[in-house]
Amino acid sequence: MTDQPPREQWGTRLGFLLAAIGSAIGLGNIWRFPKVAFDNGGGSFLLPYLIALLTAGIPLLILEYTIGRKYRASPPAALRALYRPTQAIGWWQVAICFVIATYYAVILAWSLRYVGFSFTKAWGDDPNGYFFNDFLKAAEEPGTISAFVPGVAWPLILIWVVALVILGMGVRRGIERANKIFIPLLVVLFGVLVIRAVTLDGATTGLNALFQPDWGALTNGSVWVAAYGQIFFSLSIGFGIMITYASYLNRRSDLTGSAMVAGFANSSFEILAGIGVFATLGFMAAQAGVGVDDVVSGGVGLAFVAFPQIISEMWFGQAFGVLFFGSLVIAGLSSLISIVQVIVAAVEDRTGISRTRAVLVVGGATGVVSVALFSTDGGLYFLDAADHFINQYGIALAGLVLLVMVSWIARKLPMLQGNADATSAILLGRWWKLCLGVITPVVLGWMMIDSLINEFR
Numbered sequence: 001m002t003d004q005p006p007r008e009q010w011g012t013r014l015g016f017l018l019a020a021i022g023s024a025i026g027l028g029n030i031w032r033f034p035k036v037a038f039d040n041g042g043g044s045f046l047l048p049y050l051i052a053l054l055t056a057g058i059p060l061l062i063l064e065y066t067i068g069r070k071y072r073a074s075p076p077a078a079l080r081a082l083y084r085p086t087q088a089i090g091w092w093q094v095a096i097c098f099v100i101a102t103y104y105a106v107i108l109a110w111s112l113r114y115v116g117f118s119f120t121k122a123w124g125d126d127p128n129g130y131f132f133n134d135f136l137k138a139a140e141e142p143g144t145i146s147a148f149v150p151g152v153a154w155p156l157i158l159i160w161v162v163a164l165v166i167l168g169m170g171v172r173r174g175i176e177r178a179n180k181i182f183i184p185l186l187v188v189l190f191g192v193l194v195i196r197a198v199t200l201d202g203a204t205t206g207l208n209a210l211f212q213p214d215w216g217a218l219t220n221g222s223v224w225v226a227a228y229g230q231i232f233f234s235l236s237i238g239f240g241i242m243i244t245y246a247s248y249l250n251r252r253s254d255l256t257g258s259a260m261v262a263g264f265a266n267s268s269f270e271i272l273a274g275i276g277v278f279a280t281l282g283f284m285a286a287q288a289g290v291g292v293d294d295v296v297s298g299g300v301g302l303a304f305v306a307f308p309q310i311i312s313e314m315w316f317g318q319a320f321g322v323l324f325f326g327s328l329v330i331a332g333l334s335s336l337i338s339i340v341q342v343i344v345a346a347v348e349d350r351t352g353i354s355r356t357r358a359v360l361v362v363g364g365a366t367g368v369v370s371v372a373l374f375s376t377d378g379g380l381y382f383l384d385a386a387d388h389f390i391n392q393y394g395i396a397l398a399g400l401v402l403l404v405m406v407s408w409i410a411r412k413l414p415m416l417q418g419n420a421d422a423t424s425a426i427l428l429g430r431w432w433k434l435c436l437g438v439i440t441p442v443v444l445g446w447m448m449i450d451s452l453i454n455e456f457r
């Protein structure tokens with residue numbers, strides 16, 4: 001551990017910011033947020049959502065940045081240095097990243113495949129049957145080599161190769177450079193998509209359906225749980241990702257400012273995605289002569305069933321399909337890279353092996369597990385199960401235990417506060433401690449209880 005080369009560093013503050021934003025903006029923004037907002041009060045959801053951003057999202061981002069920059073290590077080592085027993089939480093986060101990486105990549109592979117399918121509208125007039133029967137079942141001849149030949153395996157291998165090559169090139173030359181290309185590209189692709197979407201017939205109906213406020217929803221506890229849950233997943237907090245990325249910062253970078261920029265950039269993209277998706281769903285409803293409520297979906301159903309149908313119905317839908325699935329691939333790839341980086345860095349810090357080796361061995365192993373599990377029989381089932389577990393318990397548990405230990409048992413918040421840069425220390429006052437020591441732990445505890453109750457009902 002003594003004669004290690006100096007830790008890598010981001011080239012510029014902008015590079016770090018873009019990487020943090022790249023991690024945040026992902027599938028969660030495009031296919032999760034619009035439906036969550038719609039289901040939880042529409043326009044009025046923006047209020048709990050904003051409160052969650054200000055009381056949990058940004059304070060936790062600052063916490064993770066501060067820990068990463070101060071200890072210059074990945075989650076297990078950084079948390080160990082902060083307060084020994086929290087090391088276990090660091091490894092738990094690494095484990096969560098491993099699970100997420102294995103299935104997140106699969107969705108990217110599907111999206112990549114659907115970029116190609118968009119050109120020919122391969123799903124014909126039955127997108128639903130095509131996705132669940134032809135496309136996925138083709139990979140489900142258990143135990144046969146044919147499971148590897150069709151749809152899923154090759155694009156998945158390709159996604160892994162690209163992600164690992166970028167990681168192998170290092171923090172500055174790989175991750176930072178890739179994000180400097182990905183983010184502007186994503187903004188352009190998705191921007192064009194949204195402009196096209198809002199000019200479709202029926203777009204206004206869709207937007208009205210999304211933004212129509214239901215103020216009564218604010219008295220419903222599960223709406224608040226949904227708002228905090230969305231913020232955690234969407235900002236990639238509680239996974240140790242931001243600890244890892246911040247460990248490559250130099251000592252004099254403005255953390256509070258970066259957290260605000262990253263937080264608001266992610267939320268802006270999220271709202272933009274809500275507009276794009278609901279304008280498009282409005283078009284779909286108008287074509288079918290039904291209400292918007294009848295066509296709303298999220299996740300797999302939105303991307304691989306509803307959008308293909310819309311693409312088929314739209315004039316020059318091919319281009320729309322390429323924009324949509326291309327956006328999913330690019331947004332997701334920068335998130336995937338950040339997840340795998342946590343695992344790679346944790347092993348690097350722990351064993352002292354080189355980055356290249358760590359990427360090959362650890363990243364490679366993650367990729368192999370991903371390909372083995374998800375391009376064969378039952379992939380969709382694993383995916384649902386993993387996603388459910390992570391969203392309901394994985395993140396909240398890690399966040400809750402960490403905050404209680406750091407703020408109450410070890411009382412380390414004041415020390416971290418003292419470690420913030422002078423320019424932003426002013427913002428880390430009582431409010432910050434109140435958020436991290438009281439508000440967020442209470443909400444997280446409540447989220448856990450809420451999930452457990454729902455599980456056994």
Ligand code: PHE
Pocket residue numbers: 023024025026027028029100233234235236239241335336338339
């Ligand atoms: N924040 C990403 C999104 O919105 C998802 C993600 C979760 C990325 C966890 C990395 C780690 O899709």
Ligand code: NA
Pocket residue numbers: 023024025026028029233234235236266
């Ligand atoms: Na996000």
